[in-house]
Amino acid sequence: MEISAILRDLAVVLAIATAVAFLFGKLRLSVVAAFLVAGAIMGPTGAGLVSETGVVEALAEIGIVLLLFTVGLEISLSSLGKMRRQVLWAGGGQVFATILFSLVILLLSGLPAPEAIFVGFVISLSSTAIVLKVYADRMEIDSSHGRISFGILLFQDMAVIPMMLLIPSLRQWETADPSMVLLTLGKAGIGVAALLLLARFLIPRLLKEIVRLNDREILALTVLFVCLGTAYLANRFGLSLGMGAFLAGMVISESDYVHEIAAQILPFRDVFNGIFFISVGMLLNLHFLFDNLPLVVAMVAAVVLIKAISTAGTIRALGYPWRIAVIAGVGLVQIGEFSFLLLSQGYRENLVTSTQYQFLLAIAILTMTATPFLMGSAPWLARRWDRWVARGGDFRETEEEAAIRRTGMENHVIIAGYGMNGKNLARVLKATRLPYVVVDLNDVQVREGKAAGEPMFYGDIHRPEILERLGVARARILVMAISDPMATRRGVAVARRSNPDLFILVRTR
Structure with missing residues (x-):
């Protein structure tokens, strides 16, 4: 050739x-x-x-x-x-x-x-x-x-x-x-x-x-x-x-x-x-x-x-x-x-x-x-x-989620995502003794967080029932520390409907 x-x-x-x-x-x-x-x-x-x-x-x-x-x-x-x-x-x-x-x-x-x-x-x-x-x-x-x-x-x-x-x-x-x-x-x-x-x-x-x-x-x-x-x-x-x-x-x-x-x-x-x-x-x-x-x-x-x-x-x-x-x-x-x-x-x-x-x-x-x-x-x-x-039947309420609902945790921070940003934020909140919960859809990270003593929950942040169980209506801040743009947009929309006064921080990259 x-x-x-x-x-x-x-x-x-x-x-x-x-x-x-x-x-x-x-x-x-x-x-x-x-x-x-x-x-x-x-x-x-x-x-x-x-x-x-x-x-x-x-x-x-x-x-x-x-x-x-x-x-x-x-x-x-x-x-x-x-x-x-x-x-x-x-x-x-x-x-x-x-x-x-x-x-x-x-x-x-x-x-x-x-x-x-x-x-x-x-x-x-x-x-x-x-x-x-x-x-x-x-x-x-x-x-x-x-x-x-x-x-x-x-x-x-x-x-x-x-x-x-x-x-x-x-x-x-x-x-x-x-x-x-x-x-x-x-x-x-x-x-x-x-x-x-x-x-x-x-x-x-x-x-x-x-x-x-x-x-x-x-x-x-x-x-x-x-x-x-x-x-x-x-x-x-x-x-x-x-x-x-x-x-x-x-x-x-x-x-x-x-x-x-x-x-x-x-x-x-x-x-x-x-x-x-x-x-x-x-x-x-x-x-x-x-x-x-x-x-x-x-x-x-x-x-x-x-x-x-x-x-x-x-x-x-x-x-x-x-x-x-x-x-x-x-x-x-x-x-x-x-x-x-x-x-x-x-x-x-x-x-x-x-x-x-x-x-x-x-x-x-x-x-x-x-x-x-x-x-x-x-x-x-x-x-x-x-x-x-x-029909929203993916997740059953855990004992920890039921405890949040019964005790009425309020003015707390909800962290969505337990990656590097989520871990750093959880560390700061723990050091300042501010109440918080963490939710993630990665079961490995959920197990890792629970082993470290974190208030971890497995769930999809854009689901209304998950946010409800995490006490979003009584929360003060929601931090979206995940890298899924679609889930972030939907999660923010659902959280805003549940709590119009909620302060929301979103990871953009």
Whole structure:
């Protein structure tokens, strides 16, 4: 391939992507949807403007690696232990429930078990890139539904490894040896452990020496080397490139230099992520889509329903309120970027036919394109569900709440959120002996606060019954120390109706 042809194709890709993104921006639509549409326009079955598609796919793979590296930077090993409820129980429950529902439906439809399990694998994964980008744009990463969604996405990203390792066994369903399957998974686990130990021993020392040079260019080159080098080593161990980058990010997240490293890598990530979504759009066969549009739309609706029920049901079973379950369930209905990796390997292993491949591809792209719009409507759906179905029956009054109601605590401070700001405020109020109560929707923080002797309560601050139990009518101050803009706005409105004289302080960032 000639360098001039590669440059021409990249120029065409970036020009069309910029134009479509500009148009979508004017219409206040998601830039992710713009990239997918741009890819479909310039793809082989569209205008056919790109001849060197292999180059675009290679750049897209780098985009996935950089994305998961930055995701790893946000997760320290210590915080991963604190998130075990969201990761293991919510993530594991969602993946298991989605695969199980898909398996039952597909078996009843006459699809063989290996193919049905494989399709369940593909459907169970959601898009880390799209969901986190939308939540970041709306500043909801640290909200209750943002945290639970992040935990589920994290489990899904880690589940890709055993899924890819199990694909050859699904192809040899009748003759597969369970001991060999376990051996393969064991080797992968050893590979992950070896990478973590190697990275934890070498990377911090390397970064310490590089930072001493006080040269931003050398630091940027080193970060890229660590990210791509660890991804390569992971691939040599039989793991995915993205998993290697994710492990490297997790190790660096414990470093004192994590913020500077994130700043160095973000510009590269954003560019390559855009190319990734464009490459996904280019895979879509537009002729196949238009010829089978009614059936594809019906399948999209079925996938959205299966994933929404699986995700929301799992989250609700863990004790979260319906509002959080519905918003997170709607946000994770798409088929994710790692599903394309599974699809490619499954197609090579003859687990799906070319027709099934195109159906799954069309469903994935359509659900990914629709995700920003669905996530925008999720709060409205949650309010309707809360009003028509849940009818405010999420929380039962605890003994502590009943004591507040009976004793008639008054002139107290209600703190919504037990993050850093909430903890600092509680410390000051305790030192000055002012009465206060704290409410949070993060069960880990609630348990932590109760263990520290704080007057902690689990509940959703925007619910009138929760505020009533906390004595909002007799309170003097309400401090909204949470980072969920939607819950903050609704909480302020409900509190103001309950107590017009209440003094309210709101966290804006």
